[in-house]
Amino acid sequence: MLNGMAKLSKNPTVILAADSFRGQIDRIDTVTGEADVVIQDDLFKPNSALSLGINGLKVLGEYLYFTNSAQAIFARIKINPDGTKAAAAEILATLPGTPSRQNFYDDFAIRETSEGKLEAYIATQANTVFKVLDGHQSLFLGGGNSTLLRVPTSVTYSRDGSKVYIVTGGGQVVEAHL
Template sequence: MHLLLVRVLVLLSLAGLAEVAACGNPPPSATSIYQYANATFIENIFVLPSGYLLLSTFDTANLVALDPRVASPTVRNVVALGNTTGHTAVAALPNNLYAVAAGEHTPFGFVNNTMALYVVSITGAPPRGSVVTSIPVPGTMMMNGLAALPRRPYTVLSADSIAGRLLRINTITRQVDVAWTDAALGSGGNPDIPLGVNGLKIVGDWLYFTNSGQGTLARVRIDAEGNKVGSVQVITTLPTPATMANAYDDFDLDRCGNAYAALHPDKVVKIAPNGVQTVVAGNGTGPTLESPTAVKLALDGKSIYISTGGNFAGPTITGGQVLNLKLCSC
């Protein structure tokens, strides 16, 4: 029996998505915090220093927030970003400032030349915000993940998922340019998913990113300006080709280097530094995840917050969700 169990675990690891417990018996499952009653798609989630969660959605100009610590949280408007109809990612800048990518949303993209990087000031609890400035980012139909450069904290990198490149925006000088391009950033010619590079996360001198079309989590060393130094290193690849029903979205990293990535259509996976993947939420355990879009580590590092887009295809509309999953120590 012992040898059989070992063989099963080895086979699961080789498959890439080990359906095993994250820790304990039974493992912890995600708990629901909030769900929209209407057809609101939550694209991303950001944890403010106050502990409030900032949500970016489609179909509205408003960034909204909720307090995950209360029994029955409600969303409240924080700031309206011009005439935009959708927001993607948020990155923290110094002095209570935040960069937000927004534009006029269309399916799998944004209307060309409508995307901009908004710099907003957000303070207080509950949070209130105001627009400081907006920086046009012409010539792109997608600004997806955002990450501020550690040694140039007023400059952010943005994932152009459609063109397969990294954009660089200096929020002081308002300069916009292409930081770099690489085949690892494109969709790989995937006929089902027109999106390549998606979520971004910088840890030290390393830029981590997911690629939806290629089904990869990868990293590359960057310099202080965000330029690529060396070759892209693929950490893991989905065991089956990426499709609309099998694709990475946004992610976050814990202090031990484990990545927690949203994986369409219904799960979150933990990806160890060696590339082994384990399902930790969804996929029939705990609440159903309806199109998970992003994962963010809680301020104390002991849990993750998960956002979903919802399900609008069936006879019953399921709005976007916010969930929490307790983590085991790493």
């Protein structure tokens, strides 16, 4: 199941796609149609408790950032210009609580701030969006018994970067100022 996609920084005609069930990254050339498995890593794999492994996927600079729903992690792996693995993966944040069908990291938005810090907003199925800034995670929106968000699935920045938009499995598009 392909779930999450990102283009390579140095080659925009090649995309990487997360295979959530197999726990791997597929590389697809959009010009030739050729596809292959480009990276396999234990941090991409699902587990017996949750069959959804690697989920959200973004490329920023020399890194491929990803979430793994089953392993409850937000992580990155350094990649080469062709999308192959250049270094070991590293975990940047861990989801609070036990991962389940009602509590897991999904897709996310990521950028480098003007101060050179890494900033990400991660949607979780527990009606929550977490902010990760330079390795520190905090609750950004929702949480507890909040009904503001109904199963958030993805986050993206506005063009001017002053807010994020969150889409949900409940049919919402929620705007939140940063």
